[in-house]
Amino acid sequence: MPPMKDARLGASTFFASALPHDICGSNGLPLTPNSIKILGRFQILKTVSHPRLCRYVDISRGKHERLIVVAEHYERSLEDFQRAGKPVSQDKVLQVAYEILEGLEFMNKHGMMHRALAPRNVLMDCRGNVKLAKFGLYHMTNHGADVDFPIGYPSYLAPEVIAKGPSRPSDCSHGELPRPSGPKVDVWSLGILLFELCVVRSESALVCHVTLRLAGCMDDIVTVLAEEHGCLDVIKELPENVLTLLRKCLTFQPSRRPTPSELLKDPALQEVSHLYTPFRKPVSLFSSSLRCAYLELPEDISELCQDEGEEYLAERSIEEVYHLWCLAGGDLEKELTNKEIIQSKPPICTLPNFLLEDGECFGQGRDRSFLLDDTTITLSLCQLKNRLKDVTGEAYYPLLDDEQSSLPQSNSSSELSAAVALPLVIRERDTEYQLLRIVLFDRLLQAYPYKKNQVWKEARVDIPPLLRGLTWAALLGIEGDIQAKYDGIDKDTPIPTDRQIEVDIPRCHQYDELLSSPQGHMKFRRVLKAWVVSHPDLVYWQGLDSLCAPFLYLNFNNEALAYACMSAFIPKYLYNFFLKDNSHVIQEYLTVFSQMIAFHDPELSNHLNEIGFIPDLYAIPWFLTMFTHVFPLHKIFHLWDTLLLGNSSFPFCIGVAILQQLRDRLLANGFNECILLFSDLPEIDIERCVRESINLFCWTPKSATYRQHAQPPKVAGDNNGFGKTPSYYSSDYQDLPKTDLSREPLKLSELKAESSPRISAEDLIDLCELSGSGHCKAPTKKTKSSKPKILAVDIRSSEDFSRGHIPGSINIPYSTAFGPDGELVQCPATSTLQSFRGRVIVIVSHAVMRAFAAHLVKVNYPRVCILDGGINKMKFTGLLTVPSPQI
Template identity: 35%
Template sequence: MALFANASDLKIYHDRPTPKLASCNFVASARSSEALAQSGHLAVSAPSQIMGRFQLLKTLRHENLCEYVEIHRGKHDRLFVVNEYHDNSLQKARSEKAQTPVSVDLIQRYAFEIFCALAYLKQNNVIHAALSPDNVLLDENDRIKLSGYGLYYMTGHGVDVDFPIGYPGYLSPECVLDTCSEEPYGYDKRDCWAAGIILVEQFCRNSFWTTSDVGLVFDSLNTLAEWAKDGKDENIWNHQGIESLDINKDILEFLQGKTTNNDNSMNTKDSIEVFRQLILNCLQVTHTKRPDYHEIFALSFFNNSTKNKRKEYGWIHGPVLASQNLQPDEADIDEPVKKKDPATPYDPLADLPLSHIYHLWRLAGGDVEVNLVKRGVFLSMPVIERLPRVCYVEDGEETGPVMVDTTQLYSDTMQILSYKELYQRLEQEQSQRSSERFEWDADYFNVVDENDVNFLLEETDKFKKQQNGINNHNIDGEVDNGDEGDDDDLVFYDEILSPQSSVMGNGPLSGSAFITSPGTPSTTRSLNRTFSFSSMNRSRSQSSSSLSINTPAPSTPTQASIPRRPLSLREQDVNYQYHRQRLFAELLRQYPASQKEIIHHAKVDIPPLLRNKIWAAILDVHGDLDTEYQKIDKYNDITSDRQRLILIIHVYVHVFLLDVPRCHQYNQLLASSAGHEKLRRLLKSWVSSNKKWVYWQGLDSLCAPFLTLNFNDEALAFACLQKFILKFLNNFFLKDNSAVLQDYFAVFRHVLSYHDPELSGHIDAIAFVPDLYAIRWFLTLFTHVFPLDKVYHLWDKFMVGPSSLPLFVGVAILRQIRDDLLKYEFNGCISLFSEHFPKIDIEKCIQSAMNMCKVTPPSIVSLRPIISPTPEEHGNNEVQNWWDKPLSVETRKQELAPRIDMKDFPRISPYTLVLDIRSDHEFANGHIASSMNVQPTQLHSFASILRKLNRKYHVVVADDSEKQGPEFAAELVRRYKFPRTAVLQGGIEAADWFYNSIRSGRLCTCRPQKQTTAGHKGKGSEPPFVIWRCKVPTPLSKR
């Protein structure tokens, strides 16, 4: 199923002129914010309430509605609303053609489109309440486009603003009498009255009221309401006192049926009469007698052809197919294809959705508030002019005119956004493409250090395996099944290209094939392996699962040639984002067929505008999400289990009363009542759907990124949350999760020892254990530590990285503040984390974490399985070796250095100093090639000499003893600060079994060389230390 094929923000618009955007602004009510604060909602304010409700308006799509794009909060609680705009309107059309008769057929089409739009709004519980000819716009095809329909809804029916909503000349009598609230919400029919006024004005070419005095208009409406109460509603327009009201004479005659229209030959008497009946129905003074929209469509005024058009509105075009991009043969179609005029200049914005255009406009320097300030829109009466002349102290009487400047509370003047700067930026990139090449940033996951190993190069499809439940005991989900090559059809190994050869928009990267073994360095001491994602024409030439996109992918140069461009600059580069958005939009329309392409490109970066859908695609979200989400009971939880009932009460207390009202309340969406309600439903759905797990405090923060990105799509947010927890936090939310957390912290401690032995040794010496500071890190994946804007960037890498990446991020955070940690004792570290936590550079943290992750063997970050295999399962498998059995959590917690499996050892062996601590006799009988035999008791004597060898990795090989190897490795870490130190799990026995099983090697049985230091003098009777060394040189020495 193409999940995003019909997504409105991915739609391509053909043969459409570039749409215009405009903004209006208003000020939220300060009194409403104060009332919310007094009621206990300290973080909730009127602006946040408005912004929360506005999100629904962004989802409304109808061909007769102007699309809402975005809302921003400015200074002094002023809100700026950006929406689609058209220059023409019914008001302008009436003014320009005041003397021209209008056809009833045209009025019929206008009426039909207006009522279709209003009916659609009613289906979404939205009332226009401010309908007037000025906001009934006309597009280039003379089609109705209602504007301003969201003001009443987003302001909570006018509660959150201090100005009235609506235009006096188009208000219904019940609005003036304030009797709207007496009826249920669904029976509000003020828009029907306003539509009737607009249509009769358009037909008669006159205003309904002869006065602009609001008081006189309201008096007339009150009089009509009083007459209606007297039972004269049926013939109210023929009332004997009707002429005393300020109603236009021509319109009144039309309502009374006196218009013969002799001067207008285009309209028949019957057509005028059926139109009059429509207007009389709309202008029923008693709102309960006013027809509903389905009753209006049933009137004879709308003929069958018009009704048939309405039936077609429910059809949705989709899905996107590969054949749609093929040019049809003119001989096979009835009408030839309309070819574009080559003289017509290409408009890069014409086919983009409005949200994309506005995002690019902002990147090009656009700012709604700043533009209005420059135009002098906010110039108002000086404060000194609004003060009273004299204030008497005794009675508080004020003398002089007291001016209240309310003119700036709301401005319905639409300020059109200029695309001039945006076009200049885009044209500048086109002109400079040939001279100043655009460089794609490096994929930091696959960047190769020429003197190191990258364990991530062969993980292109690891996440899919983990989704299928493979190898749950490994945090990275790695299994050597030998089938991984089937998923590498998009990966090519090419020569290093010059930075100038990677050009955005100039087609695929090219290069001759060059493959280097990942385990053994080349003769030039370099592992110059690059990933090149060529165009989909090349990679999918024999597959129809993906469309062809002539867009290059990032090359992966070596570490030394990476052009370091900060992520913040990339996200602010309008040209870069323009091309990235087009690339991902095309890939998302093809999802799930394009999932691997999406993951490949997302490893460079993710465009913020499409982050929600890209995350969903990476997490392999698919299916009928809305149906599945609707099946979940988000409100009731009936159970007879007493323990389950206690858990439900626990969830209610934490979710509804404590956690939700304080979850990231600096975010305007989460601080709104709509955000609170959505977060509650999301958390309740998760608890209801995961019976074996429970709610732990911090889950609300874990939901926050998904909810803010998918505020209008709870089903997608919930599906992403489910997949995300399964990948990164599986079993973290068990009722008793102590074993899971302790095992995770043990691995975290090992990773820290592996990459920063000095810091690890210090933290271990002062007993500053991860339980004291890292629970909120990993249980919330840093959402409880960083603001959401940083979390987005962090999770961008989590999504496309291995599930062990959060561990390395935790280590990277500690390494950023290592100077402070090294100078503090226990109490100082507690104070640092609880009161004065330093500011973290998130981009450096991500880069540091990925650099560590690439060079860390996967077995070092493997977790112990939560559920042990049953005896029956053991019987179906081969006999398990003793070193393959998982270590207990207590054993892992006691060990400072990690353990490495033999399956990872061949990858690092060319860079490894292997220290065999068995006896010299056992060493001579068989040992790992290029290893050294040392005695643990003499470590203090030869440690400095071993450090001078400057090897990348250090692996300790011991015998069957469970303590000797870990203790020796702990000394290397704690006392001598050897980096990347690990113990070979299973020792020499595991190595012997491994070489025999793969049948491509064996233990070395050469006669080792005896080495010592010349002139060494032992202390007292201590003999000189001796090192036995294998004669086989390391692969790195063969250069």
Template identity: 75%
Template sequence: MRPLKDAQLGAFTFFASALPHDVCGSNGLPLTPNSIKILGRFQILKTITHPRLCQYVDISRGKHERLIVVAEHFESSLSDFQKQGKTASPETVLQIAYEVLEGLEFMNKHGMVHRALSAHNVLMDCKGNVKLAKFGLYHMTDHGADVDFPIGYVFFSSFITEKEIIFTMNSNAVNQLQGRRLLQNIHISERLKFILTLGCMDDIVTVLAEEHGCLDTIKELPENVLELLRKCLTFLPSKRPTPAQLLGDPVFSGISCFYTPFQKPVSLFSSSLRCAHLELPEDISDLCKDDDEDYLSERAIDEVYHLWCLAGGDLEKELTNKEIIQSKPPICTLPKLKDVAGEAYYPLLEDEQSSLPQSNSSNELSATVTLPLIIRERDTEYQLIRIILFDRLLKAYPYKKNLVWKEARVDIPPLVRGLAWAALLGIEGDIQAKYESIDKDTPIPTDRQIEVDIPRCHQYDELLSSPQGHIKFRRVLKAWVVSHPDLVYWQGLDSLCAPFLYLNFNNEALAYACMSAFIPKYLYNFFLKDNSHVIQEYLTVFSQMIAFHDPELSNHLNEIGFIPDLYAIPWFLTMFTHVFPLHKIFHLWDTLLLGNSSFPFCIGVAILQQLRDRLLANGFNECILLFSDLPEIDIERCVRESINLFCWTPKSATYRQHAQPPKAAGDNGFGKAATYYSSDYQDMAKTDLSREPLALCDLKAEVSPRISAEDLIDLCELSLAGPTKRTKAGRPKIIAVDIRSVEDFSRGHISGSINIPFSTAFSPDGELVQCPTSGILQNYRGRVIVIISHPMKSAFAAHLVKVNFPRVCILDGGINRLKPTGLLTVPSPQI
């Protein structure tokens, strides 16, 4: 999007044709409303940017098939120029003609024609340059098929019939045509054809000039200009020159040299180098000395419109306030944002402390960060500052990847969410070339299932339910299936695709690239033809996470037989996109993308904890009904609690042998960026202290998760001379419970661990003798409790879970794993 500068935001409205209510399509579903079709086709128009075209910004759908289109607008037009009786010089006429042809040629390259070209749709900016308006109306309405009114103006259209042209001329003009007597008895449509065939272009030009009252101007035009007009009036379309051919006409040779060919800006993800001139003055405060500077006008049109909407802008209300529904009423209520200081438009990325003067509202903005996300996303000034900051960071991607991560931890502005997600997923390179190289047209067996799933996927959304949305859905999904021959299409893949397609509706390549990076990170091998072992391991680890964080809830769900297999598969297979609407998924994934592959477990536990009271109070049947229509979930609370659960979870507790293998050294998918979360345990180099793979049957037999020896060492900070890691209350976060005999414990143990021999609590046959929680262990409730034994005995940990002790885990490999480290402590002999 280009800057707003001296333009305005204009809006025009029209109605789509209404469809009968009792008619269904071939698939048995109701027909897609024409307004939805138009909304889908409109999206591509937002990507068509050229100096001679008015930029399209947005479209909204109202009642009774009403559509309101927002676009760049200028008050002055060629029609106004004519009405004012101004006489243009031949040079000015040629300049206007050249600029109109530039716009038309660019449209043709995108497979579009204007159709609605007329004097009042040729707008002029403050410098007198041409801006073609309403150039996309014909395209978005499917060449007029989706509306009940004709698109175009008879007198200016090159597609009208000969009869229509003759009809627009008055009788005096027709009488001036030569061969009047000869043509009197010929059909009216044939007359013009006959005249044009004779080559009487001079007469046609004269008649048209007289009709428009510019006969004197025509007579003053040079011969080469008249010749250009004759070419444009060629009767046969096949012989009529195109805008590109007309631009090469010798008549424009003296003008074209003053125009630089338009070059589309390099996209963020391509093989081309990007650069920007970011030289700062010696005195940084010079940037903002001019208090009258309109910094907002330098921002992109879509940003300004987004801020206007956040400030309470309502398109339909604006048009209603005008008392009429016009075709081009300017939106005059853009917020001034006067309190935003100039330095906000030039954020410094390297220095934490800026030398620029602070805004009067800087304290208020600092306070805004602490407000709920939904409020921050509706705060106009806050969003302006965040959008500007992310805009600069993303333009410097991947060089500023670390800072993108850092700022994403605060929040992600909705306007730039698509690009921000791509940066968090590490997308780089020429994604368009890769996407285009994939065969998305040859029929494959999966086509039928894709066709069935798409009409059921997030179809409450107008964009995704449009025919264009279905086409793009189909292409992106098929591209993924074709490019991953070792994987298969499972139901749910469409739901995974939906957020990426919605955010990158006009960039299928980026939607595909994001989806292709997301799946191996969070859903590695979930889409194998036989994924049962992957799913079962995942659900077992999830069960252990429930027991680790909420043993009381875990015990109840196990007692009634309400296991994760009954409700959690759609959660994880679609990363919650099957159970939540898109607006909640956006907020959830803003945080999910900052976490590693184990973060979804914490989201699942957080959801269960929001439903905790109802689950504990109900039996199996009631729980089944509860999850068949999931109650409203507070997503912001879910995210907040997920982060807390994650911070309490040891890295190796969520280890899965079927997770994504470690990446190349030095590349853990996060760069050097810090997140609130630890790096993925799967990406850590394997050592003798790492967790060992466990057979699925053995994994299912254990209620509590295992953690690695390296995790225990890290959490206890045994390798450091400093104090033990502590909680906010000043207590250690972890306590090691050694359940070996007193004799074994005395031969060597972890520093700071406590000894509760297994034999004092359980008989040799495993029967409980004395509750181990009645003594000293009760003082450690709430901390991470690591059970250390030899050989492995999970009964002790299982009992702690049974009596509702949270955060219980088992040291993988037992004490033997620690003996080679030299970290075991031997008590000094008593003297």
């Protein structure tokens, strides 16, 4: 994104046409408001970046179909030349013509026309270069079909546009859209602009009058305009090449009038073309091109160090500045109200007209505030600059070495360090904190994939919302030319899934204005279809649209990246969930989840099993959509910020954390009440859910969530950026090298028969930190009571235990462990077991482990698991110990 430099933020407003409330579309649903249609079409304008065009930044939808557009703005325009009344040199005329045509040609390549070209919309930056403003109004309003006012200024419109007459929104209600103008209409407007620039007048009413009189028989319109303006002598003094340019622009017949690209080849403009460097489209983050291919440094390197008094904020992109402006308290409607662009009226003054039988009319006339006011106001950055006054220059250029602190130093560095401990919602609204995070992530992402590990490291703290889309892509390991791959997928040929996609899209997160727009539906359709076509071994299941929604929202203008992220996300967390027959995959997943509930909260698990409220009744939509079907997008963003850092078993912990938030209500209710509770899920504290999920994951052994149908191991050497990270960010158990001590797959029937999860022998050895000498070393991580995190309970007979056992384990023979009522029999060993309550308890034996673990779960012992393979797996490790004989 180019820096803001001397640009300003400008805001303008207009109203979309209101639709009748009693009309539905062909699908039986209410018509989409025109303001939402405009909002959807606007998004592509944010990607249009060219030195001759003012960048569009944002659009906001208000009451009564009001829309507020924020864009790059400059105070000077061609109107300043007209007000000055001084002659303009030939070189300046040619410069303006060439730069305007450059912008128009670039727009035409993107299928856009200006249609509102006028002196007030031809802005000038501090170097005197042209910046075209309002160029997207014609596109975003669907060629004027969605607004009540005409697009363009009559004085500058081409004759064919005026002859066609105005298009009314009512004419488009039956699908008859107006025929859009072509690129040649802007060439006529350019001719009028250049003519006025040459004669230094702006009597555009005369221009309009003359234009209406033209009947196609005028051989030299330039001469006619000069006569009407009384400036024929001035025109005759112009150089021939300028007159020729004007005549080409003001050619009456559109078929003979050149397009902007053709006009750029005019000899008069070729004289100035050598002054301009051809525009190169910036290389995107995910492509096969080198991002540093056209990197240029100033001839004098010392110029980079002249930063005294420099305004660092101007070096940031306009999108970043606007985002920070909003965080600092910026309010678009308030700014427009202060400038009297928005005028509030009491309701009594806005009553509609009504007619009596005798034709007498009462009520308000047409409110002129609903007409177009193309005034653009400049948004003040004083409040933002004051908020960032303590941020030093070093903060804008953070060092990226791994040894450096992630938070740049500033005068308020202590406050920033304290901000990390604040709730995420508060951090995301802190202007100074977000500036530092945005600057840091922007630099890290520019160095991706070289700085991939550091992106992971910083994402563990938090992810700035402005860069969430690109950060997620980096966390998912997206690389290569994703656009070429996406373009190579056939998204147009009809397939059987099209019907189901069409039905699902209008029901997917339609509370969001962006996703509910026609453009959102179209992009939904294309991304989903691309995924279905490119994965022939999988099928479309309901819920895939919900999975797509977060990626599409964050990458609305980059369908290829949304598709790439979705294609990387599904194999990692939902491997084989979208098979045509996915029953075995789903059942295994739900069984492991049920074991996780019993592992972390046996009391809740016992209650839910007693009333028959099994995960099959409520958890399938959770995991099939990774919670996107049950939570709104703003909660999904915070949830997935952490989910993407974890492995494929992290969703189990999220599910348990959700149940624990509802624990009291679940324990107090029966089956019917629980069904009603989950039919309309209560409010869930997502930050608490994430925090508890991480804690649950830290207490879950890696192999406890082993699934036979999980994603196969990755290619050796690809650790997905985990490396030296906390345990809950470690890679999947399936990715670890398989040994004789690894978990063995179980049949689904055997898995369902066990209430507690199994862990592998290698997990037990790792958690107990057993050494080859056969002694149990003290774990490096202990609880507050300084007791080990794990306890091995050997339930074999005393004789078998004495022949060899795991160091540090206790012996509770199964035959004497439980009384007739199922309670634990009191003895020194069971007392030790009770003292370890709340820690991981591993049942070790060669038989009846399943029954013993089930008994412990019944008496509400948490974190109970079974050693896979029993004591036999440990016999060949050399780690078993024999107690020394008593003397």
